[in-house]
Amino acid sequence: MISTVMLRTSVILLLIGMTLGIVMGIRQDFALAPAHAHLNLVGFVVMFAAGLYYRLVPAAGEGVLAKVQATLLIVGAITFPLGIAAVLTWGPAGFEIFAIGGALIVFAAVALFAWIVFRTTAIRTVGIGRPAGLSLPI
Numbered sequence: 685m686i687s688t689v690m691l692r693t694s695v696i697l698l699l700i701g702m703t704l705g706i707v708m709g710i711r712q713d714f715a716l717a718p719a720h721a722h723l724n725l726v727g728f729v730v731m732f733a734a735g736l737y738y739r740l741v742p743a744a745g746e747g748v749l750a751k752v753q754a755t756l757l758i759v760g761a762i763t764f765p766l767g768i769a770a771v772l773t774w775g776p777a778g779f780e781i782f783a784i785g786g787a788l789i790v791f792a793a794v795a796l797f798a799w800i801v802f803r804t805t806a807i808r809t810v811g812i813g814r815p816a817g818l819s820l821p822i
């Protein structure tokens with residue numbers, strides 16, 4: 685189930701992001717704060733929210749589009765903060781591509797998510813999330 689993968693991935697990224705925050709605090713070196721922030725916000729907040737949506741509206745998570753969306757978000761949520769950290773540590777030469785590429789992948793994932801949300805928010809759910817026998821042609 686796509687929501688399971690996203691929810692589990694998001695809490696693992698949160699643990700890594702918080703560990704980075706603790707290390708920054710211990711070392712009193714906050715240079716990697718933007719990488720920490722984006723790992724926590726994209727990797728946990730956005731991914732957990734999307735995972736919850738797919739759990740709430742199972743039909744939204746059943747199509748190929750949702751699998752592509754989840755894959756893009758997972759790849760982007762890792763590549764983007766890593767790219768930011770690499771640029772902050774070693775400079776833009778050679779590493780900028782990971783930050784920019786990661787940002788574009790995350791944008792594509794969120795744009796796809798917006799499309800899925802618009803297509804599925806009208807679905808009537810019974811109780812907590814089971815759509816009334818509906819699956820989407822996506």
Ligand code: HEM
Pocket residue numbers: 701702703704705706708709714717718720721724725728729
């Ligand atoms: C164990 C948990 C956490 C620790 C120890 C921690 C630690 C830190 C530290 C040391 C900074 C840098 C502060 C500075 O530049 O003066 C920071 C910045 C930040 N953190 Fe965390 N953090 C934690 C969890 C989180 C979570 C869960 C989120 C978001 C969901 C978050 C979002 C941010 C943001 C947005 C910034 C500002 C980044 C910037 O200024 O570029 N943090 N955090």
